Amino acid sequence: MIKVEGVNKQFSGVSILRNLSFSVPDGEITALLGANGAGKTTCLRIIAGLLNADSGKVFVGDIDPCKNPKGARRQLGIVGDREGLYERLTVAEYLSFFACAQGLTGSELEFALQSVKEELELSNLWNRRTKGFSQGERMKVSLARALVHRPSHLVLDEPTRGLDILAARLLRKTLLRLRAEGTAVLFSSHIMAEVLELSDRVLVMAGGSIVGSGTPDELMQQTGSASLEDSFVELAYGNLLEKDKCGEPVG
């Protein structure tokens, strides 16, 4: 389970996350939704240990990434908003480097590399240097890096960004397999069809906190909406839309 407890974060004196709390259960896929700038990436970067919260706590399993970043990283796969590939390495060298950094060696390392190569259909890219890779190819390699050490928790920031239809399908299939194996999966997205297809639970962020959570059906019931998209708009922009209707300035 991933737990976020009372997390606050400011940038240049502006509050981005305010007493943010939620949990991501094992064996479930949880979607994190929010308007542009709502703080999703900031939240995911804090869980990944790439950014410190001003206050509050995060747990990956039992581990606090602030106290034990290496231990948390072993249990966590991250697909971030910046791919950060090492362009002079081939895909095989790059993934091998990351798997070794997570403590894999010998036959265990070989098995992990082969598994990820097959599952993510990376054969045609395997011995190519990543310099010049397309966005979709870069995303596939990032996903492979996140999965190569078989983490029990997975955090993905808009993972289908740049993927073509077949690659997006492959990603969805992979996430569903990981869920069945008990992995706790958290992903951010703006694509409602994808959220509906994949998520067990949805978290809606606005104003730096969670303003709605539940299954897609529960959110629709709570807001009296006919679709998940309408529920999201109601929860994430409801106050702004009300103000707009009253002729007050928005923003």
Ligand SMILES: Nc1ncnc2c1ncn2[C@@H]1O[C@H](COP(=O)(O)OP(=O)(O)OP(=O)(O)O)[C@@H](O)[C@H]1O
């Ligand atoms: N390092 C930083 N310095 C200053 N402001 C930042 C920094 N990182 C994020 N922000 C600001 O924090 C807010 C939340 O950004 P964040 O990237 O978390 O949003 P998001 O929900 O992921 O948005 P999107 O859907 O557009 O990707 C934005 O207003 C952003 O400009």
